[in-house]
Amino acid sequence: MHRNHFPIRRQKLAEQFGEHKIDAFFVTSAPNVRYLTGFTGSNGQLLVFPDEAYFFTDPRYRLQSAQQVNCKITIATGPLWPRVLAVLNKRKVRQLGFESHHLNFWNYQSMRAAVSLKTELRSVTGLVERLRITKSPEEIQLIRASVETNSAAFEQAVKAIRLGMREIDLAAEIEYRMRGLGAQKAAFDTIVAFGERTALPHAQPGPTALKRGQLVLIDMGAMREGYSSDMTRMLHVGRAPRKLREMYDAVLEAQLAAVAAVRPGVTATQVDQTARKVLRTAGLDKLFVHSTGHGLGLEIHEPPRVGRKDMTRLAPGMAITIEPGVYLSGFGGIRIEDTLVVSETGCEVLTQTPKLLREI
């Protein structure tokens, strides 16, 4: 991301201040700080005024912040808060917005005790997230690159699968290949499950060794320059039994129907309902125990949530996953997931990896 993107983003943020009746906004969520400054470290806070922004970090990040951040930088030894306070007092802030989803109760209390009584603290949510939900062409390019790296790593890993290989070995192989192909790291802990363990939607790879006749679930994502991708594919060692194929086909039908429903103006919950309806017809909706998808970008889960209750209207530039799944204890689970971007007329599925139940 070019450095001059960041002042523009901060300007867009400040344009929302009037609506929320705030003079300044205190940003404590790390991905939000990154979005507004380009800072990639673990300890940074940002105070945004309409005319200026102040960035705070600790001495470990002196060099890095000088390279990445183009606003006022304060390096604080010890807690950052006293230095933030000094700016608030100097600028005589009357109404300070803060991210109530990203400030713990303890820190809120410390802040309330420290700032002038004349300063009102206003709980604000989703201000930066609202900007982040629509990706710029540059951001979509990074997500696309992440998706391509991810799919290439998947193909390499599939070739490396051997009978007797453990789930953890395959997970390690996948993440190693990703990085060899240009990812910084995995966007989340790779999920690999064999056999009945596929019925655990968020299985942690373990010592289970691959046997003939087993189902394989792989849920993986690469991170490139901070941006994520997310894909789930299923394999079967040998010919898949009929019951499994039927389950697979139902999930695939739900996935394709949900993808087909994605277009500007449709709500996230409508897309979710589309997947659910297909699975209801197949008698499998009770086994579909999570949402149909989620937004992704600087975080692997970010708005919108493609679930029962999210009324967000989809708009061009939103990046989401579509990933219905069904899980039958003692038998196995099926999930199929792509990363896609809402376009002007529908959507573009970025994930190019074929979606058939691959028999190996």
Next chain:
Amino acid sequence: MHRNHFPIRRQKLAEQFGEHKIDAFFVTSAPNVRYLTGFTGSNGQLLVFPDEAYFFTDPRYRLQSAQQVNCKITIATGPLWPRVLAVLNKRKVRQLGFESHHLNFWNYQSMRAAVSLKTELRSVTGLVERLRITKSPEEIQLIRASVETNSAAFEQAVKAIRLGMREIDLAAEIEYRMRGLGAQKAAFDTIVAFGERTALPHAQPGPTALKRGQLVLIDMGAMREGYSSDMTRMLHVGRAPRKLREMYDAVLEAQLAAVAAVRPGVTATQVDQTARKVLRTAGLDKLFVHSTGHGLGLEIHEPPRVGRKDMTRLAPGMAITIEPGVYLSGFGGIRIEDTLVVSETGCEVLTQTPKLLREI
């Protein structure tokens, strides 16, 4: 960890309720939930009463929680909070402790609005962390296994180093080797920095390729069954110049002095001061921009903080790192780090990897 450890831990937690004037404690920190139940998933909350504990999660973790958690389990579709509320009301809780460092302001407000006005919400900090700070023999065994895996992976990775290799390639190699040796994953994003980039204390591995005459900093940790290790070592491609050797020797002296200062009854800040004093004598203390170390266990950073202000008295069973470092912009940085456990009479350094500046 054997399943019967968890009720004992919850019992020890409940023994602190009187002191904090609470009837029940609401646990929202994921590592604290894991410590008290064994649950390894990403979405779990726990309500602890002296006579009973209630665990809450979502349908994705139905099977996993049944396998891992031995107390009352509630599977909630949608937010967990309404189900927590139902138990609070049923049990007529008067004083509920909550983890104010692990509950965001938004959720606090929702909780306050939802529970009976007769229920007092008490901000409590460090209740579970106080138990976690002293590791049991079983936990020390897991940390030891993690340290050994980490050191073995380091040796394999050092052998794989080649001129022209990029920082990200070496980081990928390290994490791949770790997992091959039995780690679940890296305990944190592996730091690999070459040349002047070693002056960034928290460098993110990048495309910099290794050249003759360069310094190499590797900061790595393995995770085994949830427990972490942490080690930093320095290599030099070819013979290290004199200035670098002097810097290295000063940091090593500081590290050894700090390790020698670790024993029961000494405060964390005294250990920190010991390292700082050695570096002051060498005229390098201004370049030492972080704490001397930190506790580790289920989290890579947990109490105590071996820094300027932590007055914690060290006690047998505490697991900490000792990692002084100096960073000179435009030149390079040196850090040397071991994982150790406080013993009855001093400490045991778990990390066995030699601490000389290795020339390769």
